[in-house]
Amino acid sequence: MLLSLLERRGLIFFGGKGGVGKTTLSAMAALALARQGRRVCLVSTDPAHNLGHLFERPVGPHPVAIAPNLTAIELDPEATVTAHLDQVAGFLSEVMPRGGRAEIDRHLSRARHAPGMAEAALLDRIADLAQGIGRDHDHLVLDTAPTGHTLTLLSLPEMMTAWTDGMIANRVQAERFSASARAMVTGSTGEDPRAAAIRQTLGRRRERLAGLRDHITDPDRAGFVAVTTPERMPVQETLALGRALDQAGIPLAGIVVNRVPAEHAPDAIAARLAPLTRAWPRLPLTRVPQTPQEPSGIDALQALSAVLAGGPA
Numbered sequence: 001m002l003l004s005l006l007e008r009r010g011l012i013f014f015g016g017k018g019g020v021g022k023t024t025l026s027a028m029a030a031l032a033l034a035r036q037g038r039r040v041c042l043v044s045t046d047p048a049h050n051l052g053h054l055f056e057r058p059v060g061p062h063p064v065a066i067a068p069n070l071t072a073i074e075l076d077p078e079a080t081v082t083a084h085l086d087q088v089a090g091f092l093s094e095v096m097p098r099g100g101r102a103e104i105d106r107h108l109s110r111a112r113h114a115p116g117m118a119e120a121a122l123l124d125r126i127a128d129l130a131q132g133i134g135r136d137h138d139h140l141v142l143d144t145a146p147t148g149h150t151l152t153l154l155s156l157p158e159m160m161t162a163w164t165d166g167m168i169a170n171r172v173q174a175e176r177f178s179a180s181a182r183a184m185v186t187g188s189t190g191e192d193p194r195a196a197a198i199r200q201t202l203g204r205r206r207e208r209l210a211g212l213r214d215h216i217t218d219p220d221r222a223g224f225v226a227v228t229t230p231e232r233m234p235v236q237e238t239l240a241l242g243r244a245l246d247q248a249g250i251p252l253a254g255i256v257v258n259r260v261p262a263e264h265a266p267d268a269i270a271a272r273l274a275p276l277t278r279a280w281p282r283l284p285l286t287r288v289p290q291t292p293q294e295p296s297g298i299d300a301l302q303a304l305s306a307v308l309a310g311g312p313a
Contacts, residue, residue: 001284002225002254003032003309009223009253010133011140011215016227017237018146021258023050024295025227025288026143028305031298033139034070041137042072043129045122046145049074056297067298071137073129077118080125119152127212216250223253228276230260230269239275254283256308259290 006012006029014026023044030042041063044051051072052059061079063071129140216222224245228238238255245252255276260269277285288307295301 001310002256002286003029005253005284006033006139006223006225007036007038009221010138011130011142011222012253013142013144013222013224014227015144015224016146016241017234020227020229020234021288021294022046022227023054023143024301025225025256025258026141027051027054028301029225029308030070030072030139030141031067031302032305032308033141034067035302038069038139039137040070040139040141041129041132042066042070042141042143043126044072044074044143045126046143047077048145049076051143054296054301075122075125077122081118081121083121083125085121123209123212127208130212130215131208217248219251219253223251225253226255227258228255229258230272232272235272235275239279242279252280252283254286255280256286256288258288260287261290 012029014022014029016022023046026042026044030040034040042051044059049059051074055066055072057066058064059066059072059074061073061076063073066072126142133140226238226241226245228234242252242255257273273285286308288304291304295304
């Protein structure tokens with residue numbers, strides 16, 4: 001049942017408390033979608049990468065073929081920040097006055113370790129990949145970091161769109177002042193090409209961020225799957241995660257309860273999960289049975305993924 005809900009969404013997030021099996025579940029869903037002929041790009045944004053171990057092959061920052069219709073990427077935060085800052089440095093070198101490179105380097109060196117820089121760089125990369133939905137892939141499946149980091153990441157499109165709007169407004173005001181000053185001194189009324197380039201770049205960035213924000217909050221195009229286990233603390237954190245997603249306008253597509261022990265009393269399991277069914281009675285609550293050991297390799301993951309479509313594992 002859960003799989004049928006994910007089929008119509010291009011952007012799919014898997015998230016939850018650390019250690020509940022987000023990577024395993026996101027890989028199972030990606031494989032299941034790929035087996036149906038959908039082109040899937042599975043991306044890990046969790047610094048504790050596990051896709052390579054799970055698929056038993058190296059996975060890095062560029063798409064790696066895993067199975068027919070399935071590629072995988074592991075985004076390393078430090079490398080992503082470096083690539084992001086290199087791109088910013090290249091642009092600033094073009095629009096800043098000559099001799100300003102040392103100042104650019106000092107500024108970007110300080111920015112590298114600024115709070116939120118890793119999330120902002122990851123967001124830029126995710127925005128690039130999301131723009132490829134429908135062109136490069138049918139689904140972008142994101143295996144996210146533990147709850148707190150993920151909520152910060154998902155809140156950034158709204159915050160950075162507002163910040164960029166402010167930057168654009170400031171640029172327009174500064175350009176008007178500069179144009180008036182130039183006209184008084186030189187009589188020139190032409191536009192400063194460097195100022196125009198900065199404004200255009202900010203405008204493109206604003207469009208990308210606003211587009212990602214609109215995509216993330218559109219229940220027809222995106223969905224968040226909360227992964228938990230049948231224990232009190234993970235269930236409580238899932239409740240908090242779901243409420244935070246509701247407040248942010250991010251659609252919760254379903255809940256997956258991982259590692260459900262077969263021998264445990266079903267009434268006890270149902271009682272532990274009751275807060276989730278009460279909070280979201282219309283959402284699919286998918287149970288994945290506990291296995292003797294964590295599944296690894298494509299065959300093991302595919303065998304277990306049948307449960308996402310409502311069948312037996």
